[in-house]
Amino acid sequence: MRSYGSPDTTHCAVEAAGITKSFGRSEVLRGLDLTIDWGEAVAVLGPNGSGKSTLIRLIAGLSKPDSGDIRVLGLDPARHGEMVRRAVGVMTHEPLLYDDLTGYENLEFAGRMFRIDRREERIEAVAGRLGVHARLHQRVGSLSHGLRKRFSIARALLHKPRVLLMDEPESGLDGRALAILEDVLTGHAASGGAVLFTTHDLDWAAGRANRIAIVGAGRVSNVFSGGDRAAARKVYGAHVKGPH
Amino acid sequence: MKSYFGAIWAIVRKDVMLELRTKDFVVSVVVFSLLVIVIFSFAIEPTPQVVARVAPGVLWTAFVFGGVLGLTRSFALERDGGNLRGLLLAPAPRDAVYVGKMLASFLFMMLVELLVFPAFVVIFDLPLLHPALILVAVLATLGISAVGTLFSAMAVNTRAREVMLPLLFLPVVIPVVIAAVEASAAALGGADSGEVLRWIPLLAAYDAVFLVACAFAFHFVVEE
Numbered sequence: 066m067r068s069y070g071s072p073d074t075t076h077c078a079v080e081a082a083g084i085t086k087s088f089g090r091s092e093v094l095r096g097l098d099l100t101i102d103w104g105e106a107v108a109v110l111g112p113n114g115s116g117k118s119t120l121i122r123l124i125a126g127l128s129k130p131d132s133g134d135i136r137v138l139g140l141d142p143a144r145h146g147e148m149v150r151r152a153v154g155v156m157t158h159e160p161l162l163y164d165d166l167t168g169y170e171n172l173e174f175a176g177r178m179f180r181i182d183r184r185e186e187r188i189e190a191v192a193g194r195l196g197v198h199a200r201l202h203q204r205v206g207s208l209s210h211g212l213r214k215r216f217s218i219a220r221a222l223l224h225k226p227r228v229l230l231m232d233e234p235e236s237g238l239d240g241r242a243l244a245i246l247e248d249v250l251t252g253h254a255a256s257g258g259a260v261l262f263t264t265h266d267l268d269w270a271a272g273r274a275n276r277i278a279i280v281g282a283g284r285v286s287n288v289f290s291g292g293d294r295a296a297a298r299k300v301y302g303a304h305v306k307g308p309h
Numbered sequence: 310m311k312s313y314f315g316a317i318w319a320i321v322r323k324d325v326m327l328e329l330r331t332k333d334f335v336v337s338v339v340v341f342s343l344l345v346i347v348i349f350s351f352a353i354e355p356t357p358q359v360v361a362r363v364a365p366g367v368l369w370t371a372f373v374f375g376g377v378l379g380l381t382r383s384f385a386l387e388r389d390g391g392n393l394r395g396l397l398l399a400p401a402p403r404d405a406v407y408v409g410k411m412l413a414s415f416l417f418m419m420l421v422e423l424l425v426f427p428a429f430v431v432i433f434d435l436p437l438l439h440p441a442l443i444l445v446a447v448l449a450t451l452g453i454s455a456v457g458t459l460f461s462a463m464a465v466n467t468r469a470r471e472v473m474l475p476l477l478f479l480p481v482v483i484p485v486v487i488a489a490v491e492a493s494a495a496a497l498g499g500a501d502s503g504e505v506l507r508w509i510p511l512l513a514a515y516d517a518v519f520l521v522a523c524a525f526a527f528h529f530v531v532e533e
Contacts, residue, residue, distance in 0.1 A: 127397055128532065151400035159391025161398070163323070165330050170323075177319035178399035180312055220395075 076139030078103050078228050078259030079124055084133035085283075086119055093119050095283030096133070101228075106250055106260035108270035110297075111280030112305050117263035118158065120280075121230045124261070125155045137228060151179070154226030156234055160217040164206030168197060168216045171205055172223055179224035191219045196245055210237045218249060229253050231262040235269055247273055267294065267301055279304060316401030320409025321416070324383070333382050334417045335424075338375040342425045345371035350432050364433045365493035369486050371425065373453060376418055377475050380457040383414050384465040393465070397531055407458060407527035411520075415454040422446055439496035441505035448512035449489035452519060456481050459523040462530050481519075488512050 079101040086094040093116040101107045109117050122128040123135055126142030126149050135142055142149040155161075162171045169188060176184035192198045195215045205213060214237060221229065234246055250273050254260050264270045270277055271294040279287045279297065281304040289297040328334055349367040353359055387393040387410075396406050426438070457478055464473040492508040 125398060127394060147400040147402065150398055153398075155398050157391055157394065159394065161391050161395035163327060163386070163392060164390060165327055166323070170326065174319060174323045175395070175399070177322070178316055178396070178401060180315055180400075 076136065077101060078105070078138065079261065080134070080136040081120070081124070082134045084120070084123065084130045084135060086116070086123065086128070086130050093283060094123075094130070094133075097280070097284045099278055099285050101259045101261055103259055104254055104257050105276065106254040106262070106274045108274035108277045108291075109261060109263045109280055110265065110267060110270060110277060110301050111263075115280045115304075116283055117280060118232050121155065121157070121232050121261070121263065124228075125153055125230055126150055151224070152226055153228045153230060154221035154224065156217050156221040156229075156231040158232055160205070160213050161220060162205045162213065162216055165204060167202050167204055168192070168208070168219075169201040171216065172201075172219060175220050175223050181224055187223060188219075191222050194222075194245070194249070195219045196241065211239055211242050214238060215242055215245070218246065222249065227258050229258060229260045229262075231260070233264055234262055235264060235266060243269075250274075267298055271297065312400070313402060313405045316399065316405040317409040317412065320396070320406065321413045324386075324410070324413035325416070327386065328413075328417060333386075334379045334414075335420055337382065338379040338418070338421045339424050341378055342371040342375040342421060343428055345374065346425070346429050346432055355433065360433050360435065361494070361498050364429070364435060365490045365497060367433075368426075368429050368493060369449070369489045371429075372418070372422060372450075373479070373482060373486055374475075375421060376414075376453050376457055377478060379417060379421070380414055380454075380461040380478070381464070381471060381474050383410065383417075383458070384461040385470075388465050393462075393531065403528040403531060404524040406531075407462075407524050410462075411454050411458040411523075414458055415451055418450045418454060419447070422450065435497050436499065439502075439505060441502045442493060442496040444509060445489055445492040445496070445505065445512065448509065448516055449485050452485040452512060452516045453482055455516060455519045455523050456485075459527055459530060462527060484515055485512065488515075 077100050081097060081099045084094050084097040097116070097120065109120065111117050123130055124137060124142065126146045129143045137149045138152055140149050166174070172188045173184060176188065181187055192201050195218055197212060197215050197219060200208060200212055205216060218234065221231070235243060238246060250260050250262065254275065271291055274291045277289045277291060277297045278285045279300050286304070287300045346367055353363055387396065460477040461474055464470040464477060467473045488508040488511045492505050495504040
């Protein structure tokens, strides 16, 4: 696998400035600003339809903003898509796995697409970390939702991304899997990487993120430190209850 | 360059593995194509004159309509579980993803043709394979796969994808069908190789133009 060395600290991991994005007549993002530094985990909270998943797709280069500027490692995902995608690990609502292949075959395929050397070794390591080693040779379609999600996280981590983007990673996971996920999120940030995850669970986010960004009306309305749970709850509660 | 071909190989390999496991593409298209041929054999008076005129059209109609089935399935597989998004998150050029999917469909369609053609020859009591027909089949199938892969990627996220794909795809492959039918008619009618190969430049030009155009257009088709 190509080595990327230590994070490029001359740029933020992710910088989004004045992002707007519409789907038809629906304006999802209306000038969103957000920065994620190296060594930081940022939780993005917001009501349904507030644009959290859209933000992840934009940062990952799956979609282009209508206006505004996105930089990942200082690069524009629309212009340097391949370099950005190589540095980013994404976990979405969808598992990004083929039901008719085994977990191992799915990870092997992802490893080939990311040109990972010594794939077998890396798959074993990631599967061990996610606690799915015993299920590696089972078809993904026969696994429970939680196990599938763990394979999905394994897929996102396989190429040792510097930036992790996770869309509601905690939903549907049991206690053990949540502990593993926490280890992944905090460990990634602690090792100098950057993490952005979306969630609806403020209490869960507060214990794992350095900062909490509340998204409402298409922009980041407030940013709190991870420890400022009470203030974050007040604002988030108002967004969830308020008209959208 | 290595990453370009690596991605293509990874996608073809993955699609072959899935096909070996599910047999969705080949089995459904073989059965469909055989049914079309059998139904036509009952529907027409199979005199040698009628067969010589109609059989090549029947054969390519069966392959093209069967291809629609298979191509729909090919991208439905990528839609399930968000796998198309998974492909697009890899650090591979978009056109490598297109070429990988297109080559997998091409291989499956060639396999279908290999399985269906002997049955066609027996049912219509036609002479055995003309060597030039192999080249015609390869080029025609490449054209069908090139166009079909792009349109199935376009249709996969629409509500009426089963209807949308043939509506988009069939008008565009008409030149391929005409060339393949005419070349097959010449081959099965006992014409010399020159008569059959007359259609090769048209097929080759069609393939070259549509492979380049579709690989370029794929980038815009898959953008969210």
